[in-house]
Amino acid sequence: MPFYEFKENDLIYNRIKAKPQVKFSIYNSQIYYKNLDQSMVNSNTPSGHINLHEINVNRSSGLAYAYLPKGSDQSSFRTVSSTDYSKSTLGDEIIFTYPLTSSIQREYHATGSSRPRLDALRNVLDFYTPNSDYYSYDNGPDNGDKSHQQVNLISIPSIFYGSSIDKGSIVLDFYVTGTLIGRLQDVNKNGELIQTLPTGSEGTGSVAGVALYNEGFLLLTGSWDLSNGAHTIDYGNGVVASSWLYYAAGANDGVTAIDDDGSTSYGLTSRMSASYDIQFNGINYVPTVTMLAHAPAGELNNSDNYTFVQSGSYSSLTGSEAHYLENHKIPIKNIVSSSYNGYNEDFERQTYISKIGVYDDNKNLIAIAKLATPVKKTSKRDLTFKLKLDF
Amino acid sequence: MATTFKTLLNNDVTSTRTLLHEAIPLTGTIVSGTYIDSGGAEENIKNYAHGMYQSVYDYPYLSSSANHIFDLTVGYSDNCILSSSTATQNAKKINIYNQMAQTLVGYDDSGNIREFDKDGDLSGGTKMDAAFFVNFARLLTKDEIKKGSFQLSVNVSGAYSSPTDDITLYDTNAQNDYRVNSPAGEYGILYVDTPSGTPAADDARGLIYYQAGIAVITASVFAPNLTPTDDIVSNHFGSRLAPLDDIFNGPAQSLVSGSISGSCNGLRNRLTNIQFNNTTELNSTIYFCRASHNEFNYSANPTYLNSSKIQVKETSLDNPISYITSVGLYSADNELLAVAKLSEPLKKDPTNELTLRVRLDY
Numbered sequence: 001m002p003f004y005e006f007k008e009n010d011l012i013y014n015r016i017k018a019k020p021q022v023k024f025s026i027y028n029s030q031i032y033y034k035n036l037d038q039s040m041v042n043s044n045t046p047s048g049h050i051n052l053h054e055i056n057v058n059r060s061s062g063l064a065y066a067y068l069p070k071g072s073d074q075s076s077f078r079t080v081s082s083t084d085y086s087k088s089t090l091g092d093e094i095i096f097t098y099p100l101t102s103s104i105q106r107e108y109h110a111t112g113s114s115r116p117r118l119d120a121l122r123n124v125l126d127f128y129t130p131n132s133d134y135y136s137y138d139n140g141p142d143n144g145d146k147s148h149q150q151v152n153l154i155s156i157p158s159i160f161y162g163s164s165i166d167k168g169s170i171v172l173d174f175y176v177t178g179t180l181i182g183r184l185q186d187v188n189k190n191g192e193l194i195q196t197l198p199t200g201s202e203g204t205g206s207v208a209g210v211a212l213y214n215e216g217f218l219l220l221t222g223s224w225d226l227s228n229g230a231h232t233i234d235y236g237n238g239v240v241a242s243s244w245l246y247y248a249a250g251a252n253d254g255v256t257a258i259d260d261d262g263s264t265s266y267g268l269t270s271r272m273s274a275s276y277d278i279q280f281n282g283i284n285y286v287p288t289v290t291m292l293a294h295a296p297a298g299e300l301n302n303s304d305n306y307t308f309v310q311s312g313s314y315s316s317l318t319g320s321e322a323h324y325l326e327n328h329k330i331p332i333k334n335i336v337s338s339s340y341n342g343y344n345e346d347f348e349r350q351t352y353i354s355k356i357g358v359y360d361d362n363k364n365l366i367a368i369a370k371l372a373t374p375v376k377k378t379s380k381r382d383l384t385f386k387l388k389l390d391f
Numbered sequence: 392m393a394t395t396f397k398t399l400l401n402n403d404v405t406s407t408r409t410l411l412h413e414a415i416p417l418t419g420t421i422v423s424g425t426y427i428d429s430g431g432a433e434e435n436i437k438n439y440a441h442g443m444y445q446s447v448y449d450y451p452y453l454s455s456s457a458n459h460i461f462d463l464t465v466g467y468s469d470n471c472i473l474s475s476s477t478a479t480q481n482a483k484k485i486n487i488y489n490q491m492a493q494t495l496v497g498y499d500d501s502g503n504i505r506e507f508d509k510d511g512d513l514s515g516g517t518k519m520d521a522a523f524f525v526n527f528a529r530l531l532t533k534d535e536i537k538k539g540s541f542q543l544s545v546n547v548s549g550a551y552s553s554p555t556d557d558i559t560l561y562d563t564n565a566q567n568d569y570r571v572n573s574p575a576g577e578y579g580i581l582y583v584d585t586p587s588g589t590p591a592a593d594d595a596r597g598l599i600y601y602q603a604g605i606a607v608i609t610a611s612v613f614a615p616n617l618t619p620t621d622d623i624v625s626n627h628f629g630s631r632l633a634p635l636d637d638i639f640n641g642p643a644q645s646l647v648s649g650s651i652s653g654s655c656n657g658l659r660n661r662l663t664n665i666q667f668n669n670t671t672e673l674n675s676t677i678y679f680c681r682a683s684h685n686e687f688n689y690s691a692n693p694t695y696l697n698s699s700k701i702q703v704k705e706t707s708l709d710n711p712i713s714y715i716t717s718v719g720l721y722s723a724d725n726e727l728l729a730v731a732k733l734s735e736p737l738k739k740d741p742t743n744e745l746t747l748r749v750r751l752d753y
Contacts, residue, residue, distance in 0.1 A: 057450045062416040
């Protein structure tokens with residue numbers, strides 16, 4: 001088997017920028033990711049969640065779990081409190097239960113309430129103020145002060161979007177009884193979430209919040225009545241007018257589903273009448289290397305494949321303690337195709353290339369590229385194969 | 392960008408290793424009987440055209456949610472009395488055995504493949520020349536199976552629609568008594584129905600290779616009335632089956648006349664439980680980054696300004712103050728290799744000294 005070294009121009013390093021579509025639908029405190037209820041596939045994955053490394057697929061009991069024997073090195077899991085750790089004795093199992101899942105989370109902050117997670121974003125928000133004044137933590141337009149005002153914070157874990165959220169791709173839809181009462185989009189691609197629909201209604205054209213594309217947060221502060229006084233709804237904090245502050249209510253924020261809290265308030269005033277869609281594109285970078293493998297004319301015209309020689313040709317080898325002699329006149333099978341029935345074409349050196357091996361510097365086989373169909377290689381033919389490896 | 396570098400000395404760096412375990416229970420319902428389609432086929436079992444082993448998943452394998460949990464196969468030695476040219480897939484069964492044996496047991500001085508040994512003493516004694524092989528996925532075994540934690544329960548009598556005689560194999564006391572003479576790492580002996588204490592040598596029914604994640608179970612496990620005398624008579628532990636081709640209550644599924652996948656089905660449908668703990672080695676290097684009282688009290692941060700001038704003191708008698716927010720680890724060529732971030736900035740002035748413990752996990 002011949003080896004050829006890739007030259008400088010044969011290797012092209014590149015990066016694919018993929019933009020996977022993501023959609024969450026939220027209805028009555030239930031989240032659906034990509035229009036699916038994940039618990040239908042795996043009972044250990046709540047709907048709207050991604051299972052990070054699930055080995056308890058569809059088990060109801062007897063779940064696998066991780067543990068550490070308590071030793072003198074103070075190692076523990078972050079989920080174990082220092083009190084529980086201290087109570088255990090040496091050799092005890094410190095348990096970390098599975099499954100590990102991830103999903104979006106909404107946090108509603110009332111006026112003047114404590115907001116440590118929002119406070120932690122202060123520097124990040126202020127960093128983006130050159131893009132828009134609406135990012136400002138405590139000095140935004142219209143007396144915006146995120147340290148004190150009502151804020152609806154939606155956190156999106158990076159496992160859903162990759163490196164960042166694609167700028168301008170966010171679409172937030174707010175429905176009541178199936179009617180769209182508001183849509184937010186970043187039409188200027190500067191992070192401002194501007195209400196674009198319904199046309200002509202209150203708030204359309206106004207900035208209702210900002211998006212942190214690299215960090216995966218949506219901060220909504222738009223407090224105008226999206227229903228123009230048509231209705232009020234209990235979003236878990238009392239009966240209020242629908243606004244962006246209550247968008248995505250029920251998304252892992254402690255707001256219970258109507259069936260669960262015993263409420264009988266069905267109908268327009270019930271939060272069952274509201275539903276939400278969150279759509280955006282992620283950005284995921286896939287490094288790739290493209291390799292050009294050349295099969296020069298006059299080379300690669302021999303094969304070690306048994307079918308390369310005429311049937312029975314290997315029988316004529318001799319050997320003893322002193323020597324091993326293979327027949328050096330093994331006839332090569334002529335596989336040149338003829339256009340005529342019953343006629344054999346003149347012999348030509350010809351092989352079929354079916355796969356290409358990629359080796360490292362130490363001749364370790366690290367990858368194999370297989371062709372969909374073998375490619376005929378004659379001595380007069382130059383061939384170049386384009387191999388692409390994704391990481 | 393750091394402006395002050397401090398070289399880490401030998402006593403500033405130490406390495407640690409933490410062993411993390413997972414408890415892995417695999418009940419019998421996971422490996423058989425749960426995912427059966429309308430045609431009766433098991434959707435979590437993948438059989439291949441080559442017929443040399445079958446793969447077991449914890450969910451229908453066409454689903455992306457499925458995890459591969461183990462491969463199951465069976466084989467016997469060329470020396471085994473089960474071996475015969477009329478046996479189904481005879482060559483493949485021998486090849487399977489040889490492949491597993493050469494990997495797990497190795498070769499003798501003459502270059503011959505050694506057979507699996509009942510007690511791990513390769514110099515002689517009883518051999519297992521017909522065995523089932525359970526190759527667990529690395530997803531489950533991680534770096535190795537924890538010694539002394541392995542259990543496998545199987546019914547050894549009756550048709551697999553109504554199996555009886557449930558026995559359990561344990562790697563009893565393996566944390567203190569394991570073998571190291573395998574090219575594939577450490578292994579222990581599987582003893583029948585002896586969860587603790589000192590097991591009798593005659594209770595051995597298989598081997599468990601901890602790093603390779605492979606359980607080797609003698610075919611004799613399906614001869615529940617096996618006596619030590621039987622072993623001695625043949626000196627071939629695995630093939631002491633009585634009668635030979637009655638291993639799964641009928642020739643169709645026997646080790647001799649059945650296919651490899653048929654024999655695997657026979658074992659798999661009789662498994663009632665498998666459980667073990669795995670081990671993951673977490674290797675860490677800890678760097679103790681020490682900031683003495685007179686070090687790191689200034690900053691190159693652009694915010695370290697007053698009226699566009701770098702000004703750290705109001706008067707000449709003021710102490711300089713800085714806030715440490717991150718620690719950069721650099722190579723000998725001053726290339727930034729890693730950055731450790733603090734959860735909150737630490738105040739540093741000439742009146743205090745800090746030691747920041749930076750742990751790097753691999």
